[in-house]
Amino acid sequence: MRIFEQKLFKNKVEATGLLLFLLLAVLPLLLGIIYALLYSLGITGLVSDGFTLKYWQQAFTDIELWYSMGYTFYIALATITLTIAGALLLTIYLKEPLQQGFAGFSIYVPLAFPAIVVAFLIFQLASQSGFFARIIYQLGWISSTAQFPELVNDTYGIGIIAAHTFMALPFFTLYFINLYDQENINQLAKVGQTLGASSAQQHRRIVVPILLRRAFPTLTLYTIFVMGSYEIPLIVGRQSPQMISVLVIRKLRKFNLSDIPEAYISALLFITLIIIGLTLIFKNRNFSYDLDQ
Amino acid sequence: MKFFFYYVLIFSVLLFASCSSSPDNQTDLQNLSWDQILQKAEGQSLNMMMWQGDPNINKYMQQYVVPQVKKQFDIDLNVSNGQGSTIVSVLMSELEAGQQQSELDLVWINGETFYQLREIDALYGPFVSQLPNSKFIDFSNPFIKYDFQQSINGYEVPWGKVQFTIIYDSARVSSPPTNRQALRQYVKTHPGTFTIANDFSGMTFLKSLLIGMAGKGTLSGEFNEQAYQKYSERLWNYINDIKPYFWKNGETFPSNVTAMHQLFVNGELNFTMSNNDTEVDNKILEGFFPQTARAYVFQKGTIRNSHYVGIPKNSTHKAAAMVVSNFLISPEAQYRKARPDIWGDGTVLSKLKVPPKWQQKFAAMPQRYYAPPRDSLQDHALRELAPEYMIRLYEDFRTEIIQK
Numbered sequence: 164m165r166i167f168e169q170k171l172f173k174n175k176v177e178a179t180g181l182l183l184f185l186l187l188a189v190l191p192l193l194l195g196i197i198y199a200l201l202y203s204l205g206i207t208g209l210v211s212d213g214f215t216l217k218y219w220q221q222a223f224t225d226i227e228l229w230y231s232m233g234y235t236f237y238i239a240l241a242t243i244t245l246t247i248a249g250a251l252l253l254t255i256y257l258k259e260p261l262q263q264g265f266a267g268f269s270i271y272v273p274l275a276f277p278a279i280v281v282a283f284l285i286f287q288l289a290s291q292s293g294f295f296a297r298i299i300y301q302l303g304w305i306s307s308t309a310q311f312p313e314l315v316n317d318t319y320g321i322g323i324i325a326a327h328t329f330m331a332l333p334f335f336t337l338y339f340i341n342l343y344d345q346e347n348i349n350q351l352a353k354v355g356q357t358l359g360a361s362s363a364q365q366h367r368r369i370v371v372p373i374l375l376r377r378a379f380p381t382l383t384l385y386t387i388f389v390m391g392s393y394e395i396p397l398i399v400g401r402q403s404p405q406m407i408s409v410l411v412i413r414k415l416r417k418f419n420l421s422d423i424p425e426a427y428i429s430a431l432l433f434i435t436l437i438i439i440g441l442t443l444i445f446k447n448r449n450f451s452y453d454l455d456q
Numbered sequence: 457m458k459f460f461f462y463y464v465l466i467f468s469v470l471l472f473a474s475c476s477s478s479p480d481n482q483t484d485l486q487n488l489s490w491d492q493i494l495q496k497a498e499g500q501s502l503n504m505m506m507w508q509g510d511p512n513i514n515k516y517m518q519q520y521v522v523p524q525v526k527k528q529f530d531i532d533l534n535v536s537n538g539q540g541s542t543i544v545s546v547l548m549s550e551l552e553a554g555q556q557q558s559e560l561d562l563v564w565i566n567g568e569t570f571y572q573l574r575e576i577d578a579l580y581g582p583f584v585s586q587l588p589n590s591k592f593i594d595f596s597n598p599f600i601k602y603d604f605q606q607s608i609n610g611y612e613v614p615w616g617k618v619q620f621t622i623i624y625d626s627a628r629v630s631s632p633p634t635n636r637q638a639l640r641q642y643v644k645t646h647p648g649t650f651t652i653a654n655d656f657s658g659m660t661f662l663k664s665l666l667i668g669m670a671g672k673g674t675l676s677g678e679f680n681e682q683a684y685q686k687y688s689e690r691l692w693n694y695i696n697d698i699k700p701y702f703w704k705n706g707e708t709f710p711s712n713v714t715a716m717h718q719l720f721v722n723g724e725l726n727f728t729m730s731n732n733d734t735e736v737d738n739k740i741l742e743g744f745f746p747q748t749a750r751a752y753v754f755q756k757g758t759i760r761n762s763h764y765v766g767i768p769k770n771s772t773h774k775a776a777a778m779v780v781s782n783f784l785i786s787p788e789a790q791y792r793k794a795r796p797d798i799w800g801d802g803t804v805l806s807k808l809k810v811p812p813k814w815q816q817k818f819a820a821m822p823q824r825y826y827a828p829p830r831d832s833l834q835d836h837a838l839r840e841l842a843p844e845y846m847i848r849l850y851e852d853f854r855t856e857i858i859q860k
Contacts, residue, residue, distance in 0.1 A: 209552055209576045227859065292722030309648055309724070316708050401708035402654055403858045416541035418568050419847045420548075420575060 196434065199427035210420045218424040227404070228429055232436065234404040238320050238396070239389040242327040243382060249328070250335035251374065255366055258340055270333045278330065282398035285326045289314040315399045322399035323406070327389050335378070335385075342377050343370075383444060387437055407433050485774055490588055494529065496775035501532040503773075504765075504780070505546070506564035508537040509714055512738050516799045520792060525783055531776045540569035547578040547768055558770035562777040566763040567604035568656075570612055571843035573766065580767040580774060582610025587782040594806035598839060600762050605677065605842045612764035613781045616793065616801035618732045619833050620660050620758040627748035628726050634755045636665065636694065643698045649726040651703035652695075654858065657713040657729050659849045660759050666691050666845070667838050668756035679844035688848070692856040699857060709858060721745060731761075733833060734800025737824040741797055751827035753836045760837035762804060787814040796824040 201207040205215040222228060253261060260266045276284070288294045296311035305311060315322035343349070351373070352365040360368065375382075396406035405413065407429065414426035485493060508514050517535050525531045538546065543563045550558050565573065573579050584590050593614055595601050600614045608614075624632045628649075633639040643650045652658040667675060670687040699706030703725055710716040713729060720728035721744060730736065730751070739745040765784060767777045783789055787810050790803040807818055823829070 207552070209548055290722075290724075292719065292724045313704065316704065318707065397711070402711065403708070403854070416545060418541075418572070418843075418850050420544070420572055 196431065199431050203424045203427045203431065205424065208423065210423075218428055222425055222428040222432065225425070228410070228432070230404045231407055231410045231429075232433065234320070235390050235407045235433075238323050238327070238406060239386045241320070241324050242331060242389050243386045245324065245328045246331040246335050246385075247375070247382065249332045250339050251371060253332075253336045254339040254343060254374070255370060258343065261336065261340060270336060273329055273333045276330065278326075278392060279394040279398070281326045281330055282395045285322050285329070285395075285399050286315050289322060289325070290316075316401045318401070320396075320400065323396050326395045326399060327392065331385060331389070335382075338378060338381065339374050342374055346373055346377065348373055380445075383441070387441075390433075390437070485583070485778065486586070488775075490586065493586070493775045493778055497773075497779040498530045500773045500776035502534065502561045502776045502780060503559060504533060504535050504562040504564070505538040505543050505560050506535060507539045508535070509539075510799075511742065512799050513801075516793060520798075521780075521784070521789065524789070525780050528783070529776075529779050531779060533780060540565060540572075544569060544572045544576075544578075547573065547770075548576055550770060551576060551578060556770060557772045558768045560768050561771040561773040562780060563766050563768060564615070564763065565612060565766050567606075567761060567840055568843055568846050570603050570608070570764065570766070571606060574606070574611065578769055579611045580769045580771060581612075583767065583774075583778060584608070584610040584613050587613065587778060587785065589782050589785045589787075592787065592805040592809045593785065594809060597806075599760055599837070600804055602839070603762065603764060604840045604846070608764065612766040613785060614762045614804035615765050615784055617760070617762045617804050618734075618802055619753065619760040619830075619837055620657070620664060620729065620731050621733045621736065621751035621753055621827060621833075622661075622758075623720070623728045623730055623736050623745070623749055623751045625720070625726055625746060625748050626750050627746065628723075632727075632750075632752060634752070636668065636754075640694070640698050643701045646726065647701040648703055648705075648724075650701075651706075651709055651716065651719075651725060653711070653713045653716045653729065654709045654853065655712040657716075657731050658709070659846055659853065660731060661729055662691065662695075662849050662853065663841060663845060664754065664756075664758045664838060665694070666849070667759075667841070668754065669694075672757070672838065675841050675845065676839065677842070679842045684845060684848055688852060692852065695857055696860065706857075717744070720749075732800065733802070733827050733830065734796050734824050736826045737796040738800045740826055749826060753828070753833060755836070757836040757838040759840055760833070761840045787811065787817075791817055791821070794818070795822060797822065800824065802830060 198207070202211070203218050205211040205213055205218070257266070261270055273281075286293065290296065291311045291313065292308050293311075293315075296305075296308040299305055299311060300308050313321075314325070348370055352360075352369050355365045355369050390406075391408055392406065393408040393412065396409050400406060400409065411426050411429045411433075414422060414429060417423070417426075485496075488496070506513075506517075514535075522533045522535065525533050543560070543565065546560060547558065547563075563569075570579075590613070593600060599617060601607060603612065622632070629642075633642040639650075652661055666687055669690050670683065675683055675687070703710075703719065710719060713731075716725065716728045717739070719725040733751060736745060736749050736751040740747060740749055765781050767774055767781070771777055785804065787805060790805050791814065793799045793801045794803045803818065805814075805818075807815055810818065
């Protein structure tokens, strides 16, 4: 037993640190999950009538919930794909200008915007009565602002994706630029060049793989962050389908109090899917920054 | 191994602590005189949660009510933002956690929230008859006595009285539709200019249509499943028929009436709606609505209801909450609130019961210009239905309309 304990913690400081982490970060989450589980089974809650599986049955047959999950994944993947593409292009082609002067400063500006402000900005700019629609109308390109394409509250979540990309793009551009310097990618690309690699080959075989590999954990976590976003889909999303956070809050605040367990189930199912996804993704990886992993 | 033992131990203690219930800690104020209540309230600090989505309402609270209750009763009133659903969530979580002292002491509620709070037994009462100013209220008036067909039974203080109106821009709409058939005609010939908010206001509009279809009085009383099925089917057929001509082809709906107001002033919509019949006046005075905005009601009528304030059962400042409630229904506070340039909220006081001086003041109140006079709306006032109708309309609007 002693041997086991010695293996588990290198020293007392590490053991205390881990204990604090478990107490402050893991325990409250675990309690929350257990509470949600009890609530969903009718075991606790002011309006519960005792143990029942009916809420779970309802949830599994609720097409809206699954549709909402799919929509959430779609929004997050679309955002992260656009962000990666944009950030890579900016890093590869505009790395030098973005590290100095006005451009260098301006890339930090979107980072200062809270999500709710970005959502309102997108709404004011891109709605059918917004800034862009009015300019195009004034230019005479459309005969009424209603002809302006639907970019907010739209079927494909364009407004939501645009708002998230606006926030994520500068962050990942700066992150990639930093990685570029830290990893001496420039030097590696030069080695490639010496060995006869064309510019495109250097990007495809050296720059992009190294950046993506190093940024993989952060990109994954950011994807989950986008999935859990609330204000942006609330303001620029539509009533159906809704992203999972908006759906959960709506169910939680429903007029009918006996529907509250369904909100907890939606959240639990979402957490479960995320954990399964993370387990599969990181099964053969660890969070070490060693590129040999 | 020991480590895991301690971890599980702490975990279990916290879990049980969070689930434990607690005894009721009511302080009974029912045997105290009003002077004793005033005395008890002095120097107390009070948390009131209410909807703060309107600058006029906020101004009324912050610039008038808060300083007045401080000056007159030495009560520090803190107003925080939260709609009915937030209030229910807060009080429900407190009760579930066994918390004996509520964060909230006074809440602005109406129909559906009252129903929910009574369902979880979160309100203190009965206390209304103890308030001296309650003598100015006519409790036999069905629009006051019943909140969504539920008798208030002294558990909430009437605060204001409003009627649902439809608002249109007279510059764009020459003769607004005043019945269902005319609305259908209008929507089909002016696609994209009409919609319904997916919130309390939108559901109130649907409720008015439902009552119109069923006939006045058919749906009054307790919830009737058969009647609901019958008339709601007609309602959904009607809406689905005109939905393709709604804003954004009826594929989505504004999440609330505030978003709808925005679309109205931007010119996307020709109509918006309001639960407050004076809102059109104060929004024009604010400069938010165009001068050409007007309010009206359908021939078959719209819902008129009252809104109320209640005291959470576990409030620790009930005396102060009662004193503030009493102030809110004083003739001076009600008069001020009813002025179209202040808030425009209809008074709950009976003009026959207030002192003569106030009768004159109420009679000479500045009139509103852009909505029909309140008295003329009286003939088109429909009573709220039982809360279950609202629950079902919310549910079915999603499944029958939004998701179709």
